[in-house]
Amino acid sequence: MIDSYKRLMNLQDPPPAKVAKxxxxxxSLCIGCKACEVACKQWNxxxxxxxALTATSYDNTGALGATTWRHVxxxxxxxxxxxxxxDQRWLMMSDVCKHCANAACLEACxxxxxxxxxxxxxxxxxxxxxxxGFCVPACPFGVIDRTPxxxxxxxxxxxxxxxxxxxxxxxxxxxxxxxCPTASIQFGDVAxxxxxARRRLGELQARGxxxxxxxxxxxxxxxxxxxxxxxxxxxxxxxxxxNLPEIPRLPRKTLGERYAWSAAVGxxxxxxxxxxxxxxx
Amino acid sequence: MTAEPATPGYYRYPVIRRPVWTWEVxxxxxxxxxxxxxxxxxxxxxxxGSPDDRRYTADGFYLAGAAILPCAPLLIADLGRxxxxxxxxxxxxxxxxxxxxxxxxxxxxPLAVGRAAxxxxxxxxxxxxxxxxxxxxxxxxxxxxxTLSGMVLAGYTGVLLAATNVPLWAKxxxxxxxxMASAMSSGSAAVxxxxxxxxxxxxxxxxxxxxxxxxxxxxxxxxxxxxxxxGRTAHPLTRGRFAMPFWVGAVGAGMLLPLLLHxxxxxxxxxxxxxxxxxxxxxxxxxxxxxRWSIFEAGKVSSEDQAASFELSSD
Ligand code: SF4
Ligand code: SF4
Numbered sequence: 037m038i039d040s041y042k043r044l045m046n047l048q049d050p051p052p053a054k055v056a057k058x059x060x061x062x063x064s065l066c067i068g069c070k071a072c073e074v075a076c077k078q079w080n081x082x083x084x085x086x087x088a089l090t091a092t093s094y095d096n097t098g099a100l101g102a103t104t105w106r107h108v109x110x111x112x113x114x115x116x117x118x119x120x121x122x123d124q125r126w127l128m129m130s131d132v133c134k135h136c137a138n139a140a141c142l143e144a145c146x147x148x149x150x151x152x153x154x155x156x157x158x159x160x161x162x163x164x165x166x167x168x169g170f171c172v173p174a175c176p177f178g179v180i181d182r183t184p185x186x187x188x189x190x191x192x193x194x195x196x197x198x199x200x201x202x203x204x205x206x207x208x209x210x211x212x213x214x215x216c217p218t219a220s221i222q223f224g225d226v227a228x229x230x231x232x233a234r235r236r237l238g239e240l241q242a243r244g245x246x247x248x249x250x251x252x253x254x255x256x257x258x259x260x261x262x263x264x265x266x267x268x269x270x271x272x273x274x275x276x277x278x279n280l281p282e283i284p285r286l287p288r289k290t291l292g293e294r295y296a297w298s299a300a301v302g303x304x305x306x307x308x309x310x311x312x313x314x315x316x317x
Numbered sequence: 318m319t320a321e322p323a324t325p326g327y328y329r330y331p332v333i334r335r336p337v338w339t340w341e342v343x344x345x346x347x348x349x350x351x352x353x354x355x356x357x358x359x360x361x362x363x364x365x366g367s368p369d370d371r372r373y374t375a376d377g378f379y380l381a382g383a384a385i386l387p388c389a390p391l392l393i394a395d396l397g398r399x400x401x402x403x404x405x406x407x408x409x410x411x412x413x414x415x416x417x418x419x420x421x422x423x424x425x426x427p428l429a430v431g432r433a434a435x436x437x438x439x440x441x442x443x444x445x446x447x448x449x450x451x452x453x454x455x456x457x458x459x460x461x462x463x464t465l466s467g468m469v470l471a472g473y474t475g476v477l478l479a480a481t482n483v484p485l486w487a488k489x490x491x492x493x494x495x496x497m498a499s500a501m502s503s504g505s506a507a508v509x510x511x512x513x514x515x516x517x518x519x520x521x522x523x524x525x526x527x528x529x530x531x532x533x534x535x536x537x538x539x540x541x542x543x544x545x546x547x548g549r550t551a552h553p554l555t556r557g558r559f560a561m562p563f564w565v566g567a568v569g570a571g572m573l574l575p576l577l578l579h580x581x582x583x584x585x586x587x588x589x590x591x592x593x594x595x596x597x598x599x600x601x602x603x604x605x606x607x608x609r610w611s612i613f614e615a616g617k618v619s620s621e622d623q624a625a626s627f628e629l630s631s632d
Contacts, residue, residue: 044403045404045406047408094547095602099330099334109327111327124490140482143408143413144413144480144481145413146402146405146408146413146416146419147401148407148408148410164401164407165398165401165404166396166404167397167398168396168397169336169337169338169395169396169397170415170477170481172333172334172337173336173483173616173620174481174482175333175334176332176482177332178331178333178334179334181334181337182337182397187395191398192396193398194397194498194532242548258555274325276325276326276627277325279328279623280575281332281627281631282631283630285482285487285630285632287479287480288412288486290479291414293490294476294480294490294493295472297490297491297493297539298472298473298475298476298496299468299472300494300495301472301493301498301501301535302497304535305498305535306357308528308609309358309505309528309531310365312527312528313361313362313364313366313370313524
């Protein structure tokens with residue numbers, strides 16, 4: 037009985053946990069070549085997004101989505117130099133699913149399609165997802181999305197970066213990190229990457245990059261709700277400049293008081309209705 | 318060459334993804350809420366009302382049963398992979414409002430349909446072996462469990478929308494309360510409408526009007542708090558494309574007009590009272606649909622509001 041239920045619902049025990057893997061994306065090294073975007077599409081056999089120009093910058097990808105799991109941002113900034121000369125700079129950042137320690141998408145998922153893998157990453161099981169779409173607006177970073185129902189590519193289910201789960205199984209480096217020519221995308225054990233990131237930040241600050249910072253470390257305020265990110269970043273400016281929320285929200289944390297208000301209204305109505313019916317004599 | 322960026326973010330690109338849900342979702346919210354509200358009104362009428370109240374509110378069970386039937390098909394139609402709908406019940410994960418809702422609907426639908434069948438068996442509408450079966454159901458247990466699950470069904474929907482990062486849905490704490498009040502108002506209005514059409518006596522209609530008005534007042538209070546807490550985040554709803562359905566439909570027709578009509582009807586009896594009650598109920602039902610639909614659709618616009626997303630994630 038239980039076995040046939042498990043078969044019907046495709047329930048399996050998870051594999052034993054391994055060392056947590058992740059990405060450290062050092063945006064100070066990114067040259068905007070988009071090799072990661074291409075390598076990701078190629079390895080994961082994701083279709084092209086069509087030929088469209090954003091007309092804002094060299095970033096013609098625009099955003100992460102169901103078939104875009106790496107996205108290189110081109111942030112053009114005008115700044116005034118020490119000698120009063122106006123200058124331009126480009127901040128480039130290869131964005132990706134953050135594989136949050138407390139993942140909003142995973143918590144929202146009603147089917148259990150979204151799981152935490154043995155590598156500590158967040159993964160959509162394509163044979164389970166029924167395309168309910170709840171994870172899409174739940175993610176505070178705008179990462180996961182559902183493919184169109186009529187589409188050619190895995191229609192109607194949710195998709196995002198898998199941290200190349202299939203490659204990890206074979207001890208291989210994810211395609212984006214492998215292809216990155218400047219080591220802006222670094223792959224490895226999360227604990228080791230965090231150490232590396234702290235060292236790198238120290239170097240940059242010593243060189244005068246006073247606005248450089250890490251985003252997604254356990255001690256950062258961005259980890260307050262969603263926890264440390266398994267794919268974290270070294271940024272050269274405020275997170276919002278990269279469209280990253282200052283304190284990404286975890287919807288679960290707000291559920292209690294919202295249910296309480298809803299219940300209070302329901303109970304209040306029931307009480308009034310009971311009094312009105314009861315006051316008939 | 319390029320000017321200083323006009324926004325604190327990356328151009329004006331959205332921070333979050335746009336919800337993919339379509340019209341089936343607000344339609345389900347409306348029907349499910351109405352079913353829950355009608356079931357509650359009918360159950361209380363049965364237990365506490367006068368013989369007339371009991372007779373005329375019992376139709377609420379038919380309403381709840383009928384309103385709940387399209388709910389599962391609507392939800393399934395909205396899925397990206399409808400043939401996998403049963404995966405919703407693959408795990409029990411009440412911290413996911415969507416999972417909780419799926420289980421609640423699974424519990425409430427048979428209770429509502431079952432209680433409607435018992436009613437039909439009692440009034441002779443249902444005959445034969447099915448009626449005998451329906452009579453076996455313990456009505457008080459069905460009413461109690463149905464009322465509780467119906468209220469969860471009526472109230473979780475606003476919390477579900479609020480459990481996202483869409484600024485319009487998530488900023489205020491009160492969307493669950495707004496939807497619950499709207500569900501209670503539409504549910505009691507549906508009961509009143511049928512009672513008025515079937516010629517219920519004045520006393521019953523007056524009582525139903527008082528109940529409906531209480532729900533409408535609750536709606537006004539919750540909505541005021543909701544808009545206040547949302548601040549400028551609510552602009553996609555209160556201005557622009559959805560202003561008309563929201564202000565005229567949801568607020569005007571759905572809350573203020575029924576309150577006025579009921580006040581006016583308080584001084585009338587017989588046929589006039591029945592027409593006024595019926596009209597108020599129709600307004601309230603339509604307004605409740607307008608409320609769900611406009612908040613739902615305006616949420617998609619809000620999801621593209623970079624400034625609102627930043628505001629939401631900085632306090
Ligand atoms: S970034 Fe979004 S999609 Fe990725 S794990 Fe976090 S919540 Fe999920
Ligand atoms: S769309 Fe799929 S992965 Fe996302 S919440 Fe629904 S079932 Fe889970």
